[in-house]
Amino acid sequence: MNTTSNLQHHLRMQARFIESQWLNLLRTPAYTLPTLLFPIMFYSFFGLLLIPGQAQFLLCTFATFGCIGASLFAFGVGIATERAQGWLTLLRATPAPVSAVLAGKGFGAALFTAIVTLVMAMLAAQFGGVRMTTVQWSGLLLVMIAGSVPFAALGIGMGMSLSPNAAPAVLNLIYLPLGFMSGLWIPAHQLPGFMQAMANWLPPYHVAELALHVTGTKTGTPLLSLGILLTYTVLFIGFAAWAWRRADQHT
């Protein structure tokens, strides 16, 4: 089979996996409802009602909260469940490439991230008085999608390490405190000093920093945030690869 038809075959596989993963996520209310509703509800509550004058700032932080949840749970809980069901073993026995499986999941999570971000953006514009340029709105969306990558890797590692019963609880124990301590719910500069210092080391804080800079909410060049996020991405990918290999050996 020549290179062109190999590529076409791979693209067809990829498209089917994206379709099936999207349908699977869409039809899983335990994923769909919290992933879509919680960040939007929290933003409405904190960003539009409780904390005045911070609608644009909190749009960036709560969109970050939403994108992390979409990836962490799509991969973390999804993979833990599918591993226990035997779905991953069945796929390994077929010609399905791992990349197609993961990319399908990633695309589904990215779509949910985009939906959450767009709904929040509409609420921000309509009720929060947020005004940004098209480039800034687009930049926010791109940062959210790109910023979900390290958490997708973390989710893979956790999903390959946890049982399907433990995964939701453990991931919530990571997700919720991490979100709060990273200044995603209440702006970091309003947190106690020691928590502000801690936030500087946490990856969600830096995703939010990128979003704040891209939307013009903060000025300057967030090179430090980019560097820290890249480091976490490499670490989490390493963790995911290790967990995957370890699970493979215990098939």
Add this chain to the structure above:
Amino acid sequence: MSSDTVVKVENLSHQYGAGAGTFAALDAVDVQLEAGQVTALLGPNGAGKTTLIKLLLGLLPLQQGNISVLGCAPGSDRARQRTGVMLQASGVQDNLTVLELLRLFAVLYRHSQDIVALLQRLDLAALAEKRFQTLSGGQQQRVLLAIALCGDPQLLILDEPSTGMDPAARRSFWQVLRECRDQGRAILLCTHYMDEAEQLADNVLVMEQGRVLMHASAAAIRQRVPSQLIKLSTSLGDEHINRLQGVQSVMAVNGRMHIYCHRAENVLRELLAADPGASELEVGGADLETAFLALTKKPDNHLEQAA
């Protein structure tokens, strides 16, 4: 390896764990699967059947021995392209419909079967738009079989495929397997249903404790193991009964002795002479299940190949 040989396994061994906790799941196993034949894989729990299947599929790393699947290494893309699988714990994303699942799997193979025809053949056409989770156990097994067949495989590996099927569905399923065999596919069928092995198998591979006890036709196995079974209540112990001429093995089952032998009349004569009060007597032919039980209970098991 002949052109009809689809799988060749030589001197295959596999261990789990390390050091003092090492467990030998397979021990010097030799197996050959031919095109157009159904091989039933039988064995008690822990015999090594699942480990063998995983090694054939490339799901476990090869530690010792050689495996060739369709002339390739197990787990290679070429082997996977021509192998269809139905695993015991084949979980699928159960909120996908039957059609969505088959479309997903069909796209993985460069030569896939027509999905519509496959749905018709397996009596799934009316269920195409139903989500997998809404199907009965037997219907789900048929969908899993359809998934295994959608790549038009040369080798089918089926692990307990008819679990959950009612008798009518199982017979229909057997017919599909016979058609697959007649189409020249090699089938490895791991089953606990002896009637299934009896009905379908051209060859039977009996395993215990990681070793192959026997790999022969079903008829050859029945010839080589006790063909008759005597059941009775007796005051004689199993040690005494084992010493009688013609007795192959004895088991106590629910207060009665089950005695496997070749010539029941000779054994009965000696039994009744030793215990005139023996009662609840039954004498019957040993089917494959009885032969299997006798093989796996035999104290001096050894490797045998069909003549």
